[in-house]
Amino acid sequence: MAAHKDLLTFNKNGIYCSVAGVYIDPWRKVDKALITHGHSDHARSGSKSYICHKDTLPIIRHRIGKSIEARGIQYGEVFTINGVRFSFHPAGHIIGSSQIRVEYKGEVWVASGDYKIQDDGVCTPFEPIECHAFITESTFGLPIYSWKPIRETIGEMNTWWEANKSLGKPSIISAYSLGKAQNILHNIDKTIGPIYCHGAIIAMNKVLQEAGLFDCDILPVTDDVKNYGNALVLTPGSGINGPWAKRFKQASIGVASGWMNLRGARRRRGVDKGFVLSDHADWDGLNAAIKATGATKVVVTHGYQDIFTRWLCEQGYDAVSEKTLFEGEGSENAEH
Amino acid sequence: MKDFTTLFLALDSTTKTTAKVNALVSYFTKARESDILWTIALFSHKRPKRTVNTRLLREWAAELSGIPLWLFEETYHIAGDLAETIALIIPVNSEDSRKSLTQWIQEIKSLAKTEEEVKKDYILSAWNSLSGEGRFLFNKLITGGFRVGVSKKLMAKALAKHLGKEESEIAHRLMGDWTPDTVSFQELLLSEDFDQTLSKPYPFYLAYAIEGEVESLGDVKEWMAEYKWDGIRGQLIKRSGEVFVWSRGEELINAAFPEFQELLTWQLDGLVLDGEIVVWKEGALGSFQDLQKRLGRKKVSKKTLKELPATMIVYDILEYEGKDIRSLPQSERRQILDSIFNSGEIPSQLSLSEVLEARSWEDLKALRQGARAKDAEGLMLKHSNTPYQDGRKKGGWWKWKLDPYTIDAVMLYAQRGHGRRTNLYTDYTFAVWNAEGMLVPFAKAYSGLTDVEFKAVTKFVNANTLEKFGPVRSVKPELVFELAFEGITKSSRHKSGIALRFPRIHRWRKDKKASEANSLEDLESLL
Ligand SMILES: [Zn+2]
Ligand SMILES: [Zn+2]
Numbered sequence: 001m002a003a004h005k006d007l008l009t010f011n012k013n014g015i016y017c018s019v020a021g022v023y024i025d026p027w028r029k030v031d032k033a034l035i036t037h038g039h040s041d042h043a044r045s046g047s048k049s050y051i052c053h054k055d056t057l058p059i060i061r062h063r064i065g066k067s068i069e070a071r072g073i074q075y076g077e078v079f080t081i082n083g084v085r086f087s088f089h090p091a092g093h094i095i096g097s098s099q100i101r102v103e104y105k106g107e108v109w110v111a112s113g114d115y116k117i118q119d120d121g122v123c124t125p126f127e128p129i130e131c132h133a134f135i136t137e138s139t140f141g142l143p144i145y146s147w148k149p150i151r152e153t154i155g156e157m158n159t160w161w162e163a164n165k166s167l168g169k170p171s172i173i174s175a176y177s178l179g180k181a182q183n184i185l186h187n188i189d190k191t192i193g194p195i196y197c198h199g200a201i202i203a204m205n206k207v208l209q210e211a212g213l214f215d216c217d218i219l220p221v222t223d224d225v226k227n228y229g230n231a232l233v234l235t236p237g238s239g240i241n242g243p244w245a246k247r248f249k250q251a252s253i254g255v256a257s258g259w260m261n262l263r264g265a266r267r268r269r270g271v272d273k274g275f276v277l278s279d280h281a282d283w284d285g286l287n288a289a290i291k292a293t294g295a296t297k298v299v300v301t302h303g304y305q306d307i308f309t310r311w312l313c314e315q316g317y318d319a320v321s322e323k324t325l326f327e328g329e330g331s332e333n334a335e336h
Numbered sequence: 337m338k339d340f341t342t343l344f345l346a347l348d349s350t351t352k353t354t355a356k357v358n359a360l361v362s363y364f365t366k367a368r369e370s371d372i373l374w375t376i377a378l379f380s381h382k383r384p385k386r387t388v389n390t391r392l393l394r395e396w397a398a399e400l401s402g403i404p405l406w407l408f409e410e411t412y413h414i415a416g417d418l419a420e421t422i423a424l425i426i427p428v429n430s431e432d433s434r435k436s437l438t439q440w441i442q443e444i445k446s447l448a449k450t451e452e453e454v455k456k457d458y459i460l461s462a463w464n465s466l467s468g469e470g471r472f473l474f475n476k477l478i479t480g481g482f483r484v485g486v487s488k489k490l491m492a493k494a495l496a497k498h499l500g501k502e503e504s505e506i507a508h509r510l511m512g513d514w515t516p517d518t519v520s521f522q523e524l525l526l527s528e529d530f531d532q533t534l535s536k537p538y539p540f541y542l543a544y545a546i547e548g549e550v551e552s553l554g555d556v557k558e559w560m561a562e563y564k565w566d567g568i569r570g571q572l573i574k575r576s577g578e579v580f581v582w583s584r585g586e587e588l589i590n591a592a593f594p595e596f597q598e599l600l601t602w603q604l605d606g607l608v609l610d611g612e613i614v615v616w617k618e619g620a621l622g623s624f625q626d627l628q629k630r631l632g633r634k635k636v637s638k639k640t641l642k643e644l645p646a647t648m649i650v651y652d653i654l655e656y657e658g659k660d661i662r663s664l665p666q667s668e669r670r671q672i673l674d675s676i677f678n679s680g681e682i683p684s685q686l687s688l689s690e691v692l693e694a695r696s697w698e699d700l701k702a703l704r705q706g707a708r709a710k711d712a713e714g715l716m717l718k719h720s721n722t723p724y725q726d727g728r729k730k731g732g733w734w735k736w737k738l739d740p741y742t743i744d745a746v747m748l749y750a751q752r753g754h755g756r757r758t759n760l761y762t763d764y765t766f767a768v769w770n771a772e773g774m775l776v777p778f779a780k781a782y783s784g785l786t787d788v789e790f791k792a793v794t795k796f797v798n799a800n801t802l803e804k805f806g807p808v809r810s811v812k813p814e815l816v817f818e819l820a821f822e823g824i825t826k827s828s829r830h831k832s833g834i835a836l837r838f839p840r841i842h843r844w845r846k847d848k849k850a851s852e853a854n855s856l857e858d859l860e861s862l863l
Binding site for chain 1 (some may be wrong): 348349350401403404406407408410411414415417420421425426428579
């Protein structure tokens with residue numbers, strides 16, 4: 001039997017479409033890179049040209065460089081390279097995040113990038129795309145990961161913030177500057193008190209705001225502010241342990257992450273409060289998303305790929321696991 | 337169980353002592369006495385006997401969740417905690433049973449002699465009647481291990497605050513092998529005559545390791561030095577013609593050490609001694625392995641008793657002529673001890689800890705260096721004015737241990753962390769070179785690196801895996817680590833022919849190549 005060549009394959013540079021000569025989320029420098037979203041493990045510098053969703057464009061210009069050669073396109077817009085049809089579809093992960101649909105001679109592959117099923121009200125919600133083969137992430141591909149509705153978790157945050165406020169204690173939440181921060185800022189009860197943000201989040205919000213993608217009144221943390229006792233302070237994880245955080249006396253510290261689902265992870269981070277909030281799909285979400293594509297072949301990356309692959313094989317899928325370069329086995333702190 | 341759940345969450349969400357004490361006090365104020373008693377018991381690792389084995393729990397949880405057992409096991413390995421894995425893996429519900437903590441425990445206990453089907457029905461319906469944390473805590477009641485950072489001392493502090501009593505009295509009341517089945521809340525905490533309880537031990541005084549230079553302790557003349565022996569800390573009680581031996585873990589170890597019952601014929605009574613239990617054979621100190629053969633036994637054979645007889649090296653006296661003398665200064669307690677050992681017949685199961693003569697810190701430093709030749713771990717320093725205190729307190733007693741042995745070894749296998757360090761490779765097996773130039777594994781160690789280092793090693797493991805065996809991976813023998821350990825003995829059970837005591841990672845020798853690691857011969861020279 002003649003070996004059927006897969007439309008998308010994994011090589012040392014990234015996910016490769018040999019017919020079109022392009023890469024999806026390459027981790028090394030290539031000529032043409034299609035980018036699912038702006039997180040640093042997916043959008044890397046050094047490639048000659050980039051194509052991404054139009055809302056990802058300002059993000060990667062901010063993160064990789066103003067002068068990169070890059071083109072932004074709309075969801076659903078089809079472009080053809082060497083006879084291969086490409087289009088971007090909402091992944092619901094962060095602003096601009098896309099699944100990339102690749103079609104050649106009637107065969108359809110979809111590379112999911114990172115995705116979540118719940119609607120966070122910030123980015124365009126996930127849409128299942130029918131395909132023959134689906135490349136899925138598996139960051140939370142274990143049956144212990146199951147998310148509450150976002151509004152419930154945000155409700156816990158509101159209650160916690162109120163309680164801290166009544167004690168005059170600042171509330172600090174560690175969350176990614178791109179994705180989690182906007183998710184929280186959009187959903188949290190802004191009537192409780194003022195919201196201050198770390199410089200990295202301020203900078204990211206400015207980029208999004210100038211592109212008309214996100215708007216929220218936030219304040220920068222400065223030496224002029226004498227009392228943060230009623231405030232919510234958002235910072236990326238790096239801010240919490242550094243000298244920057246010292247100014248928030250008596251603060252209660254929370255972390256917003258899917259990993260906070262596990263007590264061990266909460267204790268390990270040594271924080272006061274863990275909020276289970278993720279921009280990735282949980283176990284049921286992954287399974288439902290895969291089913292909805294109608295795919296028979298599934299390529300599992302980015303997480304607990306070996307375990308999740310075995311599970312999918314037992315469910316009747318032709319599943320294989322592939323490793324991407326920039327991941328350990330789902331490090332507790334990383335959730336891009 | 338709601339109150340208990342609230343308490344647990346409050347304790348679990350803080351590392352601050354005052355917050356923990358406050359959480360406990362507010363729970364004590366609300367909870368009924370039987371629940372309080374069980375809470376104290378659970379946090380002191382006195383859990384009820386396990387009535388359902390964990391294999392069954394795992395099977396039922398997998399079944400209820402509709403996943404294969406292998407997936408449950410893999411997930412459990414990564415999550416690290418069985419109670420939590422089960423609680424998270426079975427489908428979410430919003431039920432919240434109103435049963436009290438005591439009721440749950442009584443029900444679980446009553447499963448003891450029932451058929452597997454009865455147990456299964458009970459457990460499944462319990463899981464279905466609880467949600468989230470309640471389900472997790474129910475599982476903990478069966479599997480044990482409430483690690484919430486509540487020490488005995490902290491509990492005593494909170495109870496003292498709640499009951500308006502002295503902390504030291506509560507600490508003393510909480511001692512011993514009571515269970516909520518043998519004692520009531522009133523009897524344990526409020527009765528007038530608790531110190532009449534014949535077998536009740538005193539809280540052990542625990543020493544901190546000395547920090548910095550020993551000279552900072554001041555005048556050497558104010559300090560009493562003794563060898564620090566590597567045995568089992570024990571408290572020997574003789575009251576009203578009965579003898580009780582307690583371990584530091586507050587287990588009654590009379591059965592494991594029946595020779596101490598011979599003290600029944602000793603004329604002295606109404607005394608409590610503190611010391612180190614060691615094996616003493618043919619006039620010499622036995623190894624810790626010898627002692628381990630004596631531990632945990634319900635019955636000791638005549639042969640073992642003869643070959644590995646135990647002795648207590650006594651270094652303190654807490655009760656004399658029926659009176660609690662813990663508040664006397666160290667020097668006075670020692671005088672009493674000396675007078676006992678100097679007068680009359682001393683049972684052969686007791687020996688007196690030698691006080692080391694020293695005129696200067698230099699003298700003591702020399703004695704400490706010589707400690708290893710005596711099979712001691714180092715020295716103990718005790719201030720002549722210190723009373724015998726409760727628990728771990730700074731200032732009066734210091735342990736001054738010898739520096740550990742160290743050896744450079746090559747990492748051969750790595751295993752994912754269980755529990756706290758999910759997703760990182762944290763457990764390593766190390767090897768040294770044998771005469772044929774092969775690497776021989778000789779020790780496992782899993783602590784001593786920083787999180788950053790664990791991450792870097794994990795990256796190395798992911799990139800350099802040779803083979804996978806379940807959670808274990810063999811890796812290219814490239815990384816060299818310095819291991820520290822406290823002792824080394826011959827062992828026929830180990831491939832390398834040696835066994836280390838307390839091996840741990842001292843530091844990562846990034847400056848060394850695998851070929852520069854130590855040899856088996858180097859290790860054997862330490863024997
Ligand atoms: Zn990612
Ligand atoms: Zn991402």
